[in-house]
Amino acid sequence: xxxxxxxxxxxxVQEGDSAVIKCTYSDSASNYFPWYKQELGxxxxxxxxxxxxxxxKKDQRIAVTLNKTAKHFSLHITETQPEDSxxxxxxxxxxSNSGYALNFGKGTSLLVTP
Amino acid sequence: xxGITQSPKYLFRKxxxxxxxSCEQNLNHDAMYWYRQDPGQxxxxxxxxxxxxxxxxxxxxxxxxxxxEKKESFPLTVTSAQKNPTAFYLCASNGQGALNSPLHxxxxxxxxxx
Numbered sequence: 542x543x544x545x546x547x548x549x550x551x552x553x554v555q556e557g558d559s560a561v562i563k564c565t566y567s568d569s570a571s572n573y574f575p576w577y578k579q580e581l582g583x584x585x586x587x588x589x590x591x592x593x594x595x596x597x598k599k600d601q602r603i604a605v606t607l608n609k610t611a612k613h614f615s616l617h618i619t620e621t622q623p624e625d626s627x628x629x630x631x632x633x634x635x636x637s638n639s640g641y642a643l644n645f646g647k648g649t650s651l652l653v654t655p
Numbered sequence: 656x657x658g659i660t661q662s663p664k665y666l667f668r669k670x671x672x673x674x675x676x677s678c679e680q681n682l683n684h685d686a687m688y689w690y691r692q693d694p695g696q697x698x699x700x701x702x703x704x705x706x707x708x709x710x711x712x713x714x715x716x717x718x719x720x721x722x723x724e725k726k727e728s729f730p731l732t733v734t735s736a737q738k739n740p741t742a743f744y745l746c747a748s749n750g751q752g753a754l755n756s757p758l759h760x761x762x763x764x765x766x767x768x769x
Contacts, residue, residue, distance in 0.1 A: 545697075547697075550695070575757060575758070577760075582762070582763075583762050583763070584659075584661075584745055584747075584760030584761050584762045584763050585698075585745070585758075585760050586760070587757045587758070587759075590757060630697065630698065642688055642700050642703050642713065643758060644700075645690075645697045645698040645699075646697055647695060647696060647697035648695075648697055
């Protein structure tokens with residue numbers, strides 16, 4: 542099945558700095574790439590997603606870029622704030638054999654220090 | 656508010672006992688999923704269901720069973736055959752035929768088996 546690699550596993554930045562998380566995927570047929578934020582003891586929440594017909598998408602301080610040729614996509618958070626501290630997961634769409642269920646990376650624990 | 660409800664939040668069982676985790680959604684979504692989350696392992700797909708009375712195995716289905724008798728409900732049973740059942744279990748759903756549609760997650764059930 543789809544293999545999604547995510548780096549780094551932990552990331553510490555100072556408040557106001559930018560944070561970048563990178564993911565690669567293996568299935569060239571994947572065409573949907575969401576990012577989720579998970580706070581302690583809660584389920585993941587969608588923060589942004591991108592489809593394969595788009596190279597970049599922004600939503601305020603958050604942006605995602607996609608390079609389909611290289612099969613990698615990245616999450617960029619600018620002007621980080623302490624409330625951005627959480628675990629972030631990237632995901633890539635599966636295929637019909639798995640009901641198009643998402644395949645997730647192993648997560649990045651982001652810590653934003655004041 | 657529409658959403659996904661998982662209950663209970665914490666569950667404790669003795670080894671050798673079967674246990675059922677509840678998942679209910681009022682989003683009118685056709686597709687529902689169960690993921691397992693372990694520290695540093697990301698989210699791994701256990702079972703999914705694209706429509707009532709139909710479900711399919713995911714990547715780690717051994718030792719688990721599900722049913723989908725109603726659109727709103729997708730309970731997961733962790734059987735005594737599951738060798739390492741202690742984990743955080745997440746239920747999710749999506750609509751629009753599931754393809755390229757964002758997943759909505761519940762807040763999870765943390766199962767501890769001793």
